[in-house]
Amino acid sequence: MTKLNVNGQALDVTVDGDTPLLWVIREQIGLTGTKYGCGVAQCGACTVHIDGVATRSCALPVSAVTEDQKIVTIEGLSPDGSHPVQQAWIKHDVPQCGFCQSGMIMAAAALLQSNPKPTEADIASEMTNICRCGTYVRVKAAILDVASGGQLGRG
Amino acid sequence: MTVSTASRGFRPSRRQMLAGSAAAAGAFTFGFTIPAGAQQAGVPEINAWVVVHPDDKVVIRIARSEMGQGTLTGLAQLVAEELNCDWAKVTTEYPTPGQNVARNRVWGNFSTGGSRGIRESHDYVRKGGAAARMMLIQAAANEWKVPPAECVAEKSVITHKASGRSIRYGQVAAAAAKLEAPKDVPLKDPKDWIIAGKPLPRLDTVDKTNGRKIYGMDFKLPGMLNAAIKDCPVFGGKVKSFDAAKIKDMPGVKHVLPVGESAVTVVAETWWQAKTALDALPIEWDEGPNAQVTSESIAAWLKEGLDSPQAVVGNQVGDAKAAIAGAARVVEAVYSYPFQNHACMEVMNATALYTSEKCEVWTPTQNGEAALAACAEASGLPLAKNEAYKIDLGGGFGRRGAVHDWVRQVVLIAKQIPGTPVKLIWSREEDMLHGRYHPITQCKLTGAFDKDNNLTGLHMRISGQSIVAGIFPQNIQNGRDPAVFQGLNPPGPEASIGYGIPNLLIDHAMRNPHVPPGFWRGVNLNQNTIYLESFIDELAHSAGKDPLEFRRGLMKNHPKHLAVLNAVAERAGWGKPLPDGVFRGICQTMGFGSYVAAVAEVSVAPDGKLTIHRIVAATDPGHAVNPAQIERQVEGSFVYGLSAALYGEITIKDGRVEQENFDTYEVMRLEAMPKVETVIVPSGGFWGGVGEPTIAVAAPAVLNAIFAATGKRVRSLPLKNADLRKA
Numbered sequence: 001m002t003k004l005n006v007n008g009q010a011l012d013v014t015v016d017g018d019t020p021l022l023w024v025i026r027e028q029i030g031l032t033g034t035k036y037g038c039g040v041a042q043c044g045a046c047t048v049h050i051d052g053v054a055t056r057s058c059a060l061p062v063s064a065v066t067e068d069q070k071i072v073t074i075e076g077l078s079p080d081g082s083h084p085v086q087q088a089w090i091k092h093d094v095p096q097c098g099f100c101q102s103g104m105i106m107a108a109a110a111l112l113q114s115n116p117k118p119t120e121a122d123i124a125s126e127m128t129n130i131c132r133c134g135t136y137v138r139v140k141a142a143i144l145d146v147a148s149g150g151q152l153g154r155g
Numbered sequence: 156m157t158v159s160t161a162s163r164g165f166r167p168s169r170r171q172m173l174a175g176s177a178a179a180a181g182a183f184t185f186g187f188t189i190p191a192g193a194q195q196a197g198v199p200e201i202n203a204w205v206v207v208h209p210d211d212k213v214v215i216r217i218a219r220s221e222m223g224q225g226t227l228t229g230l231a232q233l234v235a236e237e238l239n240c241d242w243a244k245v246t247t248e249y250p251t252p253g254q255n256v257a258r259n260r261v262w263g264n265f266s267t268g269g270s271r272g273i274r275e276s277h278d279y280v281r282k283g284g285a286a287a288r289m290m291l292i293q294a295a296a297n298e299w300k301v302p303p304a305e306c307v308a309e310k311s312v313i314t315h316k317a318s319g320r321s322i323r324y325g326q327v328a329a330a331a332a333k334l335e336a337p338k339d340v341p342l343k344d345p346k347d348w349i350i351a352g353k354p355l356p357r358l359d360t361v362d363k364t365n366g367r368k369i370y371g372m373d374f375k376l377p378g379m380l381n382a383a384i385k386d387c388p389v390f391g392g393k394v395k396s397f398d399a400a401k402i403k404d405m406p407g408v409k410h411v412l413p414v415g416e417s418a419v420t421v422v423a424e425t426w427w428q429a430k431t432a433l434d435a436l437p438i439e440w441d442e443g444p445n446a447q448v449t450s451e452s453i454a455a456w457l458k459e460g461l462d463s464p465q466a467v468v469g470n471q472v473g474d475a476k477a478a479i480a481g482a483a484r485v486v487e488a489v490y491s492y493p494f495q496n497h498a499c500m501e502v503m504n505a506t507a508l509y510t511s512e513k514c515e516v517w518t519p520t521q522n523g524e525a526a527l528a529a530c531a532e533a534s535g536l537p538l539a540k541n542e543a544y545k546i547d548l549g550g551g552f553g554r555r556g557a558v559h560d561w562v563r564q565v566v567l568i569a570k571q572i573p574g575t576p577v578k579l580i581w582s583r584e585e586d587m588l589h590g591r592y593h594p595i596t597q598c599k600l601t602g603a604f605d606k607d608n609n610l611t612g613l614h615m616r617i618s619g620q621s622i623v624a625g626i627f628p629q630n631i632q633n634g635r636d637p638a639v640f641q642g643l644n645p646p647g648p649e650a651s652i653g654y655g656i657p658n659l660l661i662d663h664a665m666r667n668p669h670v671p672p673g674f675w676r677g678v679n680l681n682q683n684t685i686y687l688e689s690f691i692d693e694l695a696h697s698a699g700k701d702p703l704e705f706r707r708g709l710m711k712n713h714p715k716h717l718a719v720l721n722a723v724a725e726r727a728g729w730g731k732p733l734p735d736g737v738f739r740g741i742c743q744t745m746g747f748g749s750y751v752a753a754v755a756e757v758s759v760a761p762d763g764k765l766t767i768h769r770i771v772a773a774t775d776p777g778h779a780v781n782p783a784q785i786e787r788q789v790e791g792s793f794v795y796g797l798s799a800a801l802y803g804e805i806t807i808k809d810g811r812v813e814q815e816n817f818d819t820y821e822v823m824r825l826e827a828m829p830k831v832e833t834v835i836v837p838s839g840g841f842w843g844g845v846g847e848p849t850i851a852v853a854a855p856a857v858l859n860a861i862f863a864a865t866g867k868r869v870r871s872l873p874l875k876n877a878d879l880r881k882a
Contacts, residue, residue, distance in 0.1 A: 016406055016428075023427035027381075032373035033366020035549070037500050038583045042817035045500060074366035081365045089364045093356045093783065096791055097223030098363030099370060099500040099549030124826040130817060132500050132550050133223040134794025136828040138787065 003067035006031070007076025010067070017063030022046040024062045025073060033074035033102045037130065044129030047103035047110075048073050054110035074102035077109060084151040085109045088142040096133035104129050108143050112152040118143065199332035201290055203250075203261040204234055204283030207328035211311050213240045215284075217247045218255070218262035219272040220521050221359060222548035222555070223791075224846040225784035226272035228357045230280055232780055233273070236351040237284030237342060240324060241311040247358060252523035253542040267521040268556040268674055270747035270844020273780055277842050282340045287331070289340065294331035295322050345778055345839065354783030359547070371504045371519040371546045376576035379506065380409055381426035382568050383433045384579060386418040386589050387440045389810040390669050393417050395439040405432040414567050422568065426580050445669040445810040453595060453668045453807060454491070460618025460664035461489065461599040467633070467665070469640030473658035475603075478612025482603035486697045488690055490600070490870045492682035494670055494805035495593035496812075496820060501549020502586040503561040506578040507569035509534060514541045514566060519548035521556035529559035533566035552795070553674035557626050558591055584815040591673025592805055594620035598686040602694045603658070610694060610709065612658035615643065615687065621665050622679070625672040639663045641679035642746045642851065643687065646713070648841065650680065650746040653716030654691070654709040670807060676795055677850035680746035685800075685872065688742035688855035693868060702859065703729050703741055715775060715838065716743055719750040722836045723773035727754035737768060740859025744851050749843030750775040755829075755856035759864045763880035767797065767827070767857060772849050773834040777841035788845045789833040796853025798823040804873045821875070 004011050006029060013028040025034050025048070034057060037045030041056040048057045049072040050065065065071065077083045081090075085108050088094075095101040104127070111118060111126045118126070123143050131139070146152060200206045206214040215234045221227035231247050255262050263279060288308055295313040296303035299320060306315050311324040345352060362368040387393060397419050399411035407428030414420050419438055423429035460466075479485055505518035507530070514534035520526040520543070527543040534541055543562075548555055565579040581589070596619030603612035621636035630636075641650045643661045652661075675681070695705035703724050710717040720743040724730075729741065736758045743752035756769040772789050779785055802821035806813045814820040854872070861879065862868050869877045 018431075019427050023425065026373075027425040027427060031366070032369070035370075035501070036372065036580070037502075038817050040583075040816050040818060043500070077365075081361065086364045090356075090360055093360055093787070095223075095357075095360055095363035096225070096787065097500065097548060097550045098359075098368055101363050102366050105364060124828075127825045130500065130822055130824060132498060132552070132795070132798075132822065134791030134823075135787070136794060136823075136825040137790045137831055139825060140828070 002062055004062070004065060004071060005067060005069065006071045007073060015062060017061060019062050020058050021048070021060045021062050021065055021071070022057040025057060031073050031075050035099055035102055037100065042130070043100070044107055045100050045103040047106040047129065049106060049110055052110065052113060054107045074106060077106065083109060084146045084149065085112065085142070088146045092138045092142040092145065094135050094138040094142050096135055100129060100131045104131065104139055108139070112143065112146055116150060116152050117147050199329060201287040201328060201331050202283055202336060203258070204280060205238060205287035207291070207324045209325045209328065211241065211244050211323055211325040213238065213245045213311070213324070215245055215247050216250050216262065218250065218265050219276065220265070220267040220523065220545055220548060220551070222267065222521060222551035224272070224788060225357055225781065226267065227359060228355065228784060229273050229780045230276065231358060232351045232353070232355060233277055233281050234284035236348055237281045238288045239308040239310070242350050242355070244311060245358065249523070249545045251542060251544055252527035255524065256527070256538065265523040266525070266556065267551070268553055269678070270847040274748050274842040274844050281342050285340045285342055286336050289337045290331040290334045291324050291327055293334055294327040297330065298322070298327065351780050352778070353781065355781060357784065369546065370501050370549045371506070371517065372501055372549070372580055374506050374517050374546060374578065376506060376508065379576040379578055380422050380424065380572070381429050382420045382422045382565070382577050382579040383426060383429040384414060384418055384420045384564060384581065384585060385433055385438065386585065387442065388588050388812070389440065389442040389446050390671060391445045392443040393441045394419055395441040397439070398437040402432040402436050405435065408432045410572060411436065412568060412571050414564050418564065420568050420579070422572065422577060426578070430582060442810060448669060448810045449808050450806045456668070457595065457597045457618045457666050460666045461597055461616055463618070463664045465664060466616065466662035467635045468660065468662045469637070470643055470645050470652065470659060470661040472656065473612070475612040475614045475658040475660035478658035479601055479603040479614060482611060483606040484604040486602040486604070486694055488600055488693055488868070488870060489597060490686045490689065491597040492595065492685065492872050493803065494595045494807070495675060495799055495803040496587055496590040496805050496814070497552040497554035497673070497675055498587070498820060498822060499548070499550030499552060499554055502581045502583055504578065504580040505562050505565040506576060507565040508576040509566065509569035509573050511573065512540065514569070515544070516562055516566060517544045517546055518562055519546045519555060520559065521548065521551045521553070525557065526559050526562050529562040530566050533563045534570060552676040553678070554591060557674055560589070583817070587815050587820060588812045590805070591671050593675035593681070594622050594672040594679070595668065595670070596620060596682055598682070600686060600690040602690065604698065608698050610656060610698070613656045615661045616664065617662070618664040619666050620672050621667060622672045622674055624665065624667055634665065636663070636665065638679055640683070642683040642744050649748060653713045653743055653745055655712045656709065669810070677847045680744060680848065680851040681796070681799065681854070684742065684744040684851035685855050685858065688744065689858050689868070689870070692740070692859045692862065706743070715750045716745055718838065719743060719773045719775045719836060720752045722834050723752040723754050723771055726773065726832060726834050727771040729754060738860050738863035740856045740861070740863055742852050742855035742859060744848070746851060747844030747848045748777070748841065749845065749848040751848045751852050753849065753852035753856040755860045757857060757860040757864055759861060759879050761881055763878060765861065765874065765879055767829040770829050770831045770853070770856065771834065772831065772852065773836055774845070774849055775836045775838050776843035776845055777837060777839060779835050779837040782835055785835055785845050786833040789849045790831045792847065792849040793831055793853045794823050794828065796850035797827070797857065800854035800857060800872060801827070801874050804876070
């Protein structure tokens with residue numbers, strides 16, 4: 001039995017400890033907003049927050065996560081889609097196919113939480129998720145929009 | 156209606172799956188109602204395209220697949236425009252392929268590729284909306300006993316002007332549904348559009364921001380098992396043997412099964428268990444006759460085709476060979492373009508349920524009818540006993556259109572475990588090793604100048620792979636694949652060359668390696684535009700002329716091509732000063748029904764590092780149905796095109812693909828993304844595509860700018876292999 005804290009809920013899951021956190025989230029817990037894209041922490045589609053830090057869950061064994069660590073998935077970013085990053089994504093009509101966007105949003109939310117006023121260079125170096133539809137222009141615009149609103153930040 | 160169910164026999168439509176996807180942690184709750192289509196309980200359709208609910212909710216049926224390109228929103232705009240409905244009340248749904256077959260293909264073609272979603276169906280979907288509006292008005296007029304011509308409809312409300320009476324669409328929908336469809340259905344002049352032609356937000360954005368959207372990979376059925384698969388890594392090879400006993404006791408493993416002659420699957424409780432066990436499964440392959448093939452051997456074969464006396468002519472004017480023989484000066488260059496993987500973010504996947512009575516497949520597909528056909532072929536059941544349900548795609552780019560190899564696989568698996576639903580998900584490695592790759596070609600171009608420095612002739616010899624020969628061999632006639640000449644065709648409405656050259660010969664020596672080709676977003680326009688537009692640049696420099704002026708000189712009889720080229724040059728400020736170290740390149744082409752052009756601004760550091768600062772792209776798609784989404788498609792097309800130009804390369808060793816994941820098959824990330832400015836210049840009178848054409852101008856604009864910056868002409872893609880350091 002592995003104990004996990006996901007989206008504020010304490011959960012017990014029965015799973016082999018080598019299983020990547022991604023697949024525990026998708027298959028044992030049943031939350032499918034977090035995506036499989038590569039399995040080798042290259043594309044970022046599997047990005048979740050662990051204690052607020054954007055983490056690629058596809059290459060992280062579930063045994064490496066403790067029950068004290070707070071895991072947040074796209075489903076738990078906000079109860080109603082009201083997180084400023086989600087709202088900016090809607091305003092800028094960012095997603096195309098949308099498959100990578102859970103990871104993009106989680107990466108952007110973590111970036112803005114730790115660096116509320118990122119420069120374009122900060123965004124370029126931190127947002128390394130892959131989008132094959134090519135939404136990068138809008139991703140950048142949406143992040144800059146949130147930053148200009150100053151709604152996120154530590155404290 | 157949302158019910159929890161543990162039984163089978165339901166048919167969740169896409170929307171109902173969405174309802175189910177918000178399931179609480181650990182729960183397997185689904186929202187099910189009756190399927191999309193004719194059985195809308197108590198809500199009869201007005202016609203195949205339009206259902207109006209009593210509360211005025213409008214359901215617009217969409218036959219093409221949404222994969223990010225925005226066709227769902229654009230097609231809905233066209234229907235809603237003619238329907239005169241309230242856009243805020245519009246939702247959409249997919250009819251199933253089986254319903255289309257059963258209803259004599261009332262929704263037409265499901266195929267979603269070639270940028271044809273709107274350009275091929277605009278007429279009949281608008282007529283669907285217009286006919287529904289006429290029937291709704293007729294129903295109101297009947298109730299009021301007035302001539303329908305005295306009534307108008309606006310925002311889902313019908314008004315009889317003379318009496319001031321009004322009624323909502325939802326109130327007359329049931330009566331309208333019983334009326335005969337009108338025969339003469341006039342359409343609006345696009346200049347009168349109020350919904351179409353507007354930069355509206357997409358209809359499908361919100362669920363893509365909160366994790367609720369269900370992709371094929373996320374789809375679940377009660378009691379479902381999960382499958383991982385390995386196909387012989389050498390194309391054309393087979394499974395010799397596998398030792399199921401070695402893994403049968405691994406956690407969760409239920410079945411270890413052959414899939415056709417070339418693949419093995421492990422079916423387990425979870426996909427991770429299936430993949431883990433499959434990785435541990437000893438498999439012996441019979442690699443077959445292609446095990447010695449390499450990229451080098453393929454390149455040598457294609458090179459031989461550049462001078463082969465055997466070739467099929469695609470476009471011929473005058474006598475190019477004579478012009479070259481009699482030229483005062485000849486310029487010659489050889490270009491090459493590699494295999495590339497589509498690398499959709501969502502790997503191939505499908506869910507199937509087989510019983511002796513029926514076979515059903517749920518899958519992301521660009522062509523639901525082709526998915527249905529693949530299902531029927533693999534199941535062996537009569538067509539009517541099969542059904543395919545479309546799920547929105549996590550990227551398509553051509554991979555999920557013409558060939559449904561993964562559907563065949565999942566059905567072959569499901570057939571071996573009848574009554575148990577099974578979801579097959581490819582690993583990224585499987586997806587990389589078993590693509591339907593961008594075709595590989597080389598091109599030799601020879602240009603002839605007379606003593607007065609006029610271009611008198613051009614011979615363009617393409618050697619290499621034919622997609623059509625690989626996928627639809629029945630369409631090859633007299634050895635000719637017409638698609639090979641995309642962008643190089645004689646004057647006409649599709650993919651025509653934009654230059655008037657007095658002596659022109661474009662021919663193709665077909666060479667089909669064993670690596671399976673596919674339609675890859677932009678298709679053959681991609682490499683053909685690189686070849687022609689780079690070489691036109693070479694000719695311009697050779698003649699000592701400005702690349703824009705040189706092109707203009709050849710385009711007098713191609714006004715649409717020229718107008719777009721001029722539009723992009725003007726916006727980019729062609730000829731105006733640039734910051735130190737920044738250089739421009741320009742190009743144009745025509746394909747998928749649209750005219751496109753681009754200017755790139757780049758700099759190259761002394762160490763060879765390329766920076767793309769700015770792209771200006773222009774497109775004339777005839778009619779612009781949603782300018783905001785066109786801008787996004789153009790931006791995205793540059794990511795796809797520049798990913799290909801900078802990094803995209805699948806290489807072959809020992810008959811198999813060498814790249815297995817994004818660490819060795821690089822794609823563009825945000826860091827490399829230039830600013831993109833889109834210039835939309837719809838000239839009307841035709842309907843062109845949007846998703847693909849501008850991909851083709853991404854690479855040549857950059858390549859020509861690199862030449863301006865460095866004097867180096869990169870003729871072999873991708874750019875990552877080129878040394879751009881100052882000589």
